[in-house]
Amino acid sequence: MLIVPERDIADLITRKAAFDAVEKVFAAMASGAAYNFPVVRESLGHEDALYGFKGGFDRAGLMLGLKAGGYWPNNLEKRGLINHQSTVFLFDPDTGKPTAMVGGNLLTALRTAAASAVSIKHLARPDASVIGMIGAGHQATFQLRAALEQRPFKKVIGWNYHPEMLPNIEKIAAEAGLRFEAVDLPGMGEADVIISITSAFAPSLMADHVSSGTHIACMGTDTKGKQEVEAALLARARVFTDEVTQSITIGEAQHAVAQGLLAESDIVRLGSVINGSDQGRTSDTQITLFDGTGVGLQDLAVAAAVVDLAVENGLAIEVDF
The missing domain is CATH 3.30.1780.10 (ornithine cyclodeaminase, domain 1)
Structure with a gap:
């Protein structure tokens, strides 16, 4: 061995x-x-x-x-x-x-960041220029580095439950030569791509915080009860995931499904987009959401x-x- x-x-x-x-x-x-x-x-x-x-x-x-x-x-x-x-x-x-x-x-850390980066490659608008980060802990730095390689972003905006941690992601933005701005949650409406990477059990990102055409990668919910975004946001979006069974039981979709806002059949495996069997994003105004539950x-x-x-x-x- x-x-x-x-x-x-x-x-x-x-x-x-x-x-x-x-x-x-x-x-x-x-x-x-x-x-x-x-x-x-x-x-x-x-x-x-x-x-x-x-x-x-x-x-x-x-x-x-x-x-x-x-x-x-x-x-x-x-x-x-x-x-x-x-x-x-x-x-x-x-x-x-x-x-x-x-x-x-x-x-x-690397595989979780890679998963959201894969979703950005296949689902974000080609002209995405502003990336929003919800969360500024250890994993957030890996997420941001991987994401910045997928589109020619010009600006990073960030929010965290503990604002004193925001310099963690500001440093990554600076290393990439990008502007950084701390925002409140409604300020996420400026973002073309949003990555949420927290360990929360209550939503922070609400449906009215997100603009049309945005791609969201929800990467923190991997346990029953956890929740990063409002369930109504999934009802507004076309939802993709790594593993559908996990998405509806321990992922971000668990809440929308429980509330009858989303059906299991509405959720698409990201691999189907990679394989070409699903078209992925269908318009520049569509909101896409990747529920990254983390698979073995x-x-x-x-x-x-x-x-x-x-x-x-x-x-x-x-x-x-």
């Missing part, structure tokens, strides 16, 4: 490699060549932590495995650790033997890419398991 420690991953994987892996696996999911297993996601009743497992099997890419991990909200303040902690395990689909254990913290196959795809790179660069640790 090969081990790729967390410390080595930053030197191995790039945003482009993560993007390519996620785009490819979304397409495989939509074609039926890959599928995700049901998600286990539980509150531990300890340290306010959420812990769970995501896994799947890609027949085309012969990837089998799971990610174990979750969210410990006290880590940063108490221990100086990031709040998201995870590990990816890969198995030989022919024999069931474990083949690799890969640090999952950076990979989770994303983690397996980027982890498999990292293992190949680690072997190539002599950084994989081989153990007799």
